[in-house]
Amino acid sequence: MSSDSSQSPPDRRGLIAFAWLWVGAPLAYGVYELVQKATQLFTG
Amino acid sequence: MSPPVAPPGWSRWLVPPAALSVHLSIGQAYAWSVFKPPLESALGLSGTQSALPFQLGIVMLGLSAAFGGTLVERNGPRWAMTVALICFSSGFLLSALGAATEQYWLIVLGYGFVGGIGLGIGYISPVSTLIKWFPDRPGMATGIAIMGFGGGALIASPWSAQMLESFGSDNSGIALAFLVHGLAYAVFMTLGVLLIRVPRTAKPVEGAPSVSAGPQVSARGAVRTPQFWCLWIVLCMNVTAGIGILEKAAPMIKDFFADTSTPVSVSAAAGFVALLSAANMAGRIGWSSTSDLIGRKNIYRVYLGVGAVMYALLALFGDSSKPLFILCALVILSFYGGGFATIPAYLKDLFGTYQVGAIHGRLLTAWSTAGVLGPLIVNWIADRQEEAGKSGSSLYGLSFVIMIGLLVVGFVANELVRPVHVRHHIPAPREEAVDVQRQQPESA
Numbered sequence: 318m319s320s321d322s323s324q325s326p327p328d329r330r331g332l333i334a335f336a337w338l339w340v341g342a343p344l345a346y347g348v349y350e351l352v353q354k355a356t357q358l359f360t361g
Numbered sequence: 362m363s364p365p366v367a368p369p370g371w372s373r374w375l376v377p378p379a380a381l382s383v384h385l386s387i388g389q390a391y392a393w394s395v396f397k398p399p400l401e402s403a404l405g406l407s408g409t410q411s412a413l414p415f416q417l418g419i420v421m422l423g424l425s426a427a428f429g430g431t432l433v434e435r436n437g438p439r440w441a442m443t444v445a446l447i448c449f450s451s452g453f454l455l456s457a458l459g460a461a462t463e464q465y466w467l468i469v470l471g472y473g474f475v476g477g478i479g480l481g482i483g484y485i486s487p488v489s490t491l492i493k494w495f496p497d498r499p500g501m502a503t504g505i506a507i508m509g510f511g512g513g514a515l516i517a518s519p520w521s522a523q524m525l526e527s528f529g530s531d532n533s534g535i536a537l538a539f540l541v542h543g544l545a546y547a548v549f550m551t552l553g554v555l556l557i558r559v560p561r562t563a564k565p566v567e568g569a570p571s572v573s574a575g576p577q578v579s580a581r582g583a584v585r586t587p588q589f590w591c592l593w594i595v596l597c598m599n600v601t602a603g604i605g606i607l608e609k610a611a612p613m614i615k616d617f618f619a620d621t622s623t624p625v626s627v628s629a630a631a632g633f634v635a636l637l638s639a640a641n642m643a644g645r646i647g648w649s650s651t652s653d654l655i656g657r658k659n660i661y662r663v664y665l666g667v668g669a670v671m672y673a674l675l676a677l678f679g680d681s682s683k684p685l686f687i688l689c690a691l692v693i694l695s696f697y698g699g700g701f702a703t704i705p706a707y708l709k710d711l712f713g714t715y716q717v718g719a720i721h722g723r724l725l726t727a728w729s730t731a732g733v734l735g736p737l738i739v740n741w742i743a744d745r746q747e748e749a750g751k752s753g754s755s756l757y758g759l760s761f762v763i764m765i766g767l768l769v770v771g772f773v774a775n776e777l778v779r780p781v782h783v784r785h786h787i788p789a790p791r792e793e794a795v796d797v798q799r800q801q802p803e804s805a
Contacts, residue, residue: 326370336378339552340385340509347515351635358632358687 364437367558373494373565379556380487380506383442386546387449387483388513390418393472395521396538399530404465414456414472421477423729426485430722431580433482438490438557445483446550452476453543460536468539484510484725487553488705489718493560496570496714499706500657504649507702511642577713582785583720588711591774596704597727597734598771599664602672602764603697604735606690607641609743609757610634614687617680617754625683633687640691641698648699649706657707658778664696664703665772669765676761680754701728711781738763 393415400411433441455471458464487506495502524541528534564571583589606613611630618625625633652660671689679686704724709717739760746756 326368329370329372329375333372333374333378336375336552336556339549340378340381343516343549344381344385344509344512347512347517347519348639350519351515351639354635355632355639357628358636359629360632 364559365439365557367561367565369561371558371561373560375556376487376491376494376558377502377505379442379553380491381509381512382550382553382556383445383483383486384506384509385513385516386550387445387480388510389517389521389542389546390415390422390476390480391511391514392517392521393418395518395525396535399525399535400460400465400468403460403530403532403535404463406465410465413469414476417469417473418477418480419729419732421474422480422484423726425478425481426722426725427481428722429478429482430485430719431716433485433722434489434580434716434719437559438486439554441482441486442550442554442557445479445486446547446554448475448479449483449550450479450543450547452479453539453546457536457539457543460532460539463532481722481725483550485718485722487557488721489714489716490557490559492705492709492714492717494565496564496574497566498650498653499709500652500660500703501646501650503705504646504702507649507705508642508645508698510701511638511645511698515638515642575713576711576781576783576786577715578711578720578781578785579787580716580719580723582787583708583712583716583781584723586781586785588778588781589720589724591778592704592707592711593724593727594774595661595665595771595778596700596724597731598767598774599661599668599700600697600728600731601735601738602668602768602771603641603694603700604731605739605760605764606693607637607697608736609739610637610690613757614690616752616756617686618683620753621680623683633690636687637690637694640694644695644698645702648695649702652699652703652706657703657710658775660699660703661707661775662772664700665768665775668693668696669768669772672761672765672768676758676765711778715787 393412397408397411400406401408452471452473452475455475456468459467459469459471488503491502491506492499521538521542524538525534528537563574578586611627611634614633615625615627615630648660648664671692675686675689679689705717705721708720708724712720739757742760742763743756746759
C-alpha cells in the first residue's frame with residue numbers, strides 16, 4: 318500500500334459550496350427575473 | 362497543455378459548477394437582442410445589420426464545435442475553457458472598441474467571429490469530462506451543463522438591459538456595457554478553468570461502470586456510421602420542431618386568441634415567452650436526468666412521439682382552450698431543451714467516451730441546420746397564409762402539420778439506431794493504459 322493512501326484526502330466541502338454559490342447566485346437572479354416576467358401571462 | 366488530472370479525493374461535484382461557469386457565460390448569446398435597438402439608434406443600423414454579430418456568432422459556434430472538437434479532446438477541458446474564456450471575453454472587448462470608435466465592423470468581428478469561436482469551444486469543453494466523472498448518470502451531468510446555456514440568457518437579458526439603462530444607450534454607453542461584460546465574464550469563467558479536472562482513473566465512482574467500458578469509436582470513425590447520421594436527423598428534427606414554436610411564440614399566442622372573448626395582451630404574450638424559456642431550461646435537466654433511468658432511445662421516443670401528439674392537439678384544439686395551448690407549447694419546449702441535453706449521453710452510449718466531445722461537436726451542425734429550417738418553415742408559411750387572406754390560428758395550421766411530419770421522420774430515425782458495428786471500434790481501451798501510467802508514480 319502506498320503511503321498516500323493512509324492520508325485522508327482534504328475536506329473540499331467549503332470549495333464545493335463556494336463553487337455552487339458562484340454559479341447558483343446569478344442563476345437564481347435570472348430565474349427570479351424570469352418568474353416576474355412569466356407571471357404577466359396570468360396578470361397582463 | 363496536458364489535461365489537468367484530479368488529485369486524490371477530488372470531488373466530482375466540483376465539475377458541474379466548472380461547466381456551468383462556462384455555459385452560463387456563453388449562453389449570453391441568446392440575449393443579444395437586448396443590444397439591437399441601442400445599436401440601431403446609436404450607429405444608424407437596420408434590424409438586419411444589427412443581427413449580424415449574433416448570426417455570425419451562431420455560425421462560428423457550429424463551425425468551431427465541429428472542427429475544434431478533436432483539438433478539445435487532445436488538449437483537454439482546461440485548454441478548451443481557456444480558449445473559450447479568451448475568445449468570448451476578447452470578443453466583447455473588441456466590440457467595446459468598435460462601439461467607442463463607431464466602427465461597426467469591429468463589433469461584427471469581435472462578438473461574431475472571435476466570440477463565436479468561444480461559444481463553440483466553450484459549448485463542447487466540459488461534455489466529455491462530465492461524462493467521464495458521471496458514468497452512472499451521464500444524462501444528468503450533461504443536462505446540468507447544457508441547462509446552463511439556456512440559463513445564460515436569463516441572467517444576461519435583465520443584467521444587460523439594466524446596464525444599458527445605467528450607462529446610457531449611446532455609443533459610449535454601449536461601449537462601456539461591452540467592456541463590463543468582457544471583464545465580468547472573464548472573471549466568472551475563470552472558476553471553470555481553475556476547477557476543471559479529468560478523473561485519475563477510468564472508474565471514478567465505486568460501483569459505477571468504467572468510462573472505458575463498452576465500444577469506443579473515434580470522431581473520424583463515428584461520422585462514417587449510420588448511427589451518427591440517424592442521431593443527426595433526430596436532433597435536427599427535434600430542434601426544428603421546438604424552434605417552430607419558439608420563433609413566433611408571442612405573435613402566435615396573440616393570433617390564436619385574437620378573435621376570442623379573452624384576447625392575449627402584449628405583456629401577457631411576453632410572459633408566455635418567458636414561461637417557454639423556463640420549460641426549455643427545466644426540460645434540459647429534467648428530461649436528460651430521466652434518460653438515465655429509462656434509456657436514451659426511449660426518451661427520444663417520448664420527445665418525438667409525444668411531441669408530434671402535442672402538435673396535433675395544437676392544430677386541432679389549440680384555439681379552443683388557452684390552458685391547452687399553453688400546456689402543449691410548454692411540453693414541446695421542454696422536449697426541445699431535453700433533446701439538446703440528452704444527445705451527449707446518447708453519443709456516449711453508442712460511441713463510448715473516447716472522443717465523445719468531438720463527436721458531439723460534429724453533431725451540432727444539426728442544430729445550425731435546424732436554426733435555419735425551423736424559422737424558415739414557420740415564417741414562410743405564415744406569410745403565404747396571410748397573403749391568402751387567412752388570419753388567427755389558421756396562419757399556423759400547415760406549419761404544425763409539417764412539424765408533425767418532421768417529428769415522425771425523427772422518430773423513425775431514432776428507431777433505426779442500433780449498436781455500432783464492431784469494425785468501427787478502436788482496438789484497445791486506451792483509458793486503462795493511461796490509468797496505469799497515472800497510478801505508477803504513487804504506487805512506486
